[in-house]
Amino acid sequence: MLREAFDRAFGGRHELRCLRLFLNQDTAPTAAGHEVVLSSVNDTLDAEVLSSLSKGGTRMIAQRATGHNNIDLAAAEELGLTVARVSSYSPYSVAEFAWALALAVDRRIVRAAHRTREFDFRLDGLLGRDLHGRTAGVVGTGKIGASFARIAHGFGMRLLGWDAVENPDCLALGMEYVERERLFAGADLISLHVPLLPDTHHLVDARTLSLMKDDAILVNSSRGGLIDTDALLETLRGGRLSGVGLDVYEEEAGVFFLDKSLEVMTDERLARLMTFSNVLITSHQAYFTRDAVGQIAETTVANIADHLAGRSGANTLTRPSAG
Incomplete structure (x- = not known):
């Protein structure tokens, strides 16, 4: 193109x-x-x-x-x-993909697909939950965040937002703008849509992760550096979070967009993330x-x-x- x-x-x-x-x-x-x-x-x-x-x-x-x-x-x-x-560019490309990640981890789609390809049709371990009536936390409510919020509204979810400036389109959907701590504590699904700046680096750290519900879902389709990977790994090792969908990773440079299938994965944190059955990682394709x-x-x-x-x-x- x-x-x-x-x-x-x-x-x-x-x-x-x-x-x-x-x-x-x-x-x-x-x-x-x-x-x-x-x-x-x-x-x-x-x-x-x-x-x-x-x-x-x-x-x-x-x-x-x-x-x-x-x-x-x-x-x-x-x-x-x-x-x-x-x-x-098209905000729908990223917002829709963020929702694909959210639904995939909520309903265990990848695990189910792998099973059925092997003719294993059991439902064990595939129990998800309705998102209707639950709370979506949208971190960053620009064009992409607003598109994500409109989809959440269509699901019948309550909307919490966090941003420096309130978006009138999101307010019209019934979004309530709150402090970051309240959003992380109250949301069942949190999706990140802010740029990576010095003030947003490791926005999701040990403290904010500790505020999240044990069965919450976290999605990042923005920039990998928004999440402290070490803190996320510690949270997952503790058995917390229902699902995590990542289209970006803070050390993705030199890994994403390349074929590493015949090499030893030297990034231990990325390899460790892959071991969690409730974590889904894609290779920075939300815009694609x-x-x-x-x-x-x-x-x-x-x-x-x-x-x-x-x-x-x-x-x-x-x-x-x-x-």
């Missing part, structure tokens, strides 16, 4: 080179001579990498995502690099729909066109100084 959008926009006037590698200090030299580098959330764009890119002739970083915590924006600005992101990927491609190409024309817009995070 990216190449198609690129060709439509530039009609062969510019070359697009696609490489199957993650950007870091070792791979940065491959970008030499390219004015624009397209990056993803699992690439490393720290000061050192950005400096290498700048020396190689790069003048723009086009991030193919909304999040940009992997980019040292201060260093980019100092180097005179333009950085742009995809500020929004034709609709969302198409929008990401179109916006990324539009950001590149703006840069080449000397324009900036709502997606621009840094721009070269006038001097």
Whole structure:
């Protein structure tokens, strides 16, 4: 989709080179001579990498995502690099996938599917519960969080929300905005939809996990660093939480999007998470729909066109100084 959008926009006037590698200090030299580098959330764009890119002739970083915590924006600005992101795309892609995770862990779908493929049709260990009438806690009520809340409302759930700014659309659904502690203590299902910032790093830690109901469900389809993995493992070892659905993991870089099936898994925390039958982990695919990927491609190409024309817009995070 990216190449198609690129060709439509530039009609062969510019070359697009696609490489199957993650950007870091070792791979940065491959970008030499390219004015624009397209990056993803699992690439490393720290000061050192950005400096290498700048020396190689790069003048723009086009991030193919909304999040940009992997980019040292201060260093980019100092180097005179333009950085742009995809500020929004289909919120339904992520919200619907978060619900897929929630329902899968609640109703033990993966375990049931594995059993029936082996012609084991017993219901032992597959007991779930109705979500109708229970409480959904939505942490972050922007476009994706609001979409998640609308689905929860359709299930007939009570809504608790936590965010710096109250969303009128969520208030219209009957959402009650509360302090974070009250949300974690009162919700039967908690879904995370906030960006990863210094203030939200390990938002879900030992203290907040201790507040959750023993049979609560936790879903994270936002950023892995929102959850303290060690604290989550300790909670699960204690037999708490009915289910956990994770589409992201705080140390996913260098693991997610790659085939590790023939290697020894050296990340002991990730391997340990996989051993819990009530934990479902997917590989950062919540955004991965034709609709969302198409929008990401179109916006990324539009950001590149703006840069080449000397324009900036709502997606621009840094721009070269006038001097």
